[in-house]
Amino acid sequence: xxxxxxxxxxxxxxxxxxxxxxxxxxxxxxxxxxxxxxxxxxxxxxxxxxxxxxxxxxxxxxxxxxxxxxxxxxxxxxxxxxxxxxxxxxxxxxxxxxxxxxxxxxxxxxxxxxxx
Amino acid sequence: xxxxxxxxxxxxxxxxxxxxxxxxxxxxxxxxxxxxxxxxxxxxxxxxxxxxxxxxxxxxxxxxxxxxxxxxxxxxxxxxxxxxxxxxxxxxxxxxxxxxxxxxxxxxxxxxxxx
Numbered sequence: 449x450x451x452x453x454x455x456x457x458x459x460x461x462x463x464x465x466x467x468x469x470x471x472x473x474x475x476x477x478x479x480x481x482x483x484x485x486x487x488x489x490x491x492x493x494x495x496x497x498x499x500x501x502x503x504x505x506x507x508x509x510x511x512x513x514x515x516x517x518x519x520x521x522x523x524x525x526x527x528x529x530x531x532x533x534x535x536x537x538x539x540x541x542x543x544x545x546x547x548x549x550x551x552x553x554x555x556x557x558x559x560x561x562x563x564x
Numbered sequence: 565x566x567x568x569x570x571x572x573x574x575x576x577x578x579x580x581x582x583x584x585x586x587x588x589x590x591x592x593x594x595x596x597x598x599x600x601x602x603x604x605x606x607x608x609x610x611x612x613x614x615x616x617x618x619x620x621x622x623x624x625x626x627x628x629x630x631x632x633x634x635x636x637x638x639x640x641x642x643x644x645x646x647x648x649x650x651x652x653x654x655x656x657x658x659x660x661x662x663x664x665x666x667x668x669x670x671x672x673x674x675x676x677x678x679x
Contacts (some may be wrong), residue, residue: 554606
């Protein structure tokens, strides 16, 4: 069964600096998608970035980028120029079309603290 | 505005009193699902639906029911809530035609407390 592991329950970073959140996953599939979602204190789940396994180029969205290492089954999120509004829980998630339920498999989350 | 509307936002109830959490989306998504979020466990899927009248169990379906009579609505029903169902619940939807890369759109969550 597919699993997603986030080994850092909590991370902190100084405002304006760069932080990297780790995520590893396990799957026997070759085609799948990986996602990072942000959950601020408002509880809303917000898509940060997504990566298709077949694309070698790492996805980027403004200050957010990923380091996707398919062979190592690693999918880390880098946040550059951290801002106070980046403080949130960050969840890594995996999805493939194996079976029929299209569900997202989630990691346990990493709480990101931004120090002013 | 494209959105998933989930109500109520907070709900406190007692053991055994039936309740329904509503979910509605206005994006014509075929796929809808319910997740529960518990500390240290991430989100776990309760039920999902691929289209009208097509529903199936996720990983943690015990104690829950769903229905999909209309494409836009996917209510979550707890017939006899118990304290172990105290959790944060999310409804989510997406297109099926765009494949598994189609991102899930989430409601704002329902914080349920069962005493």
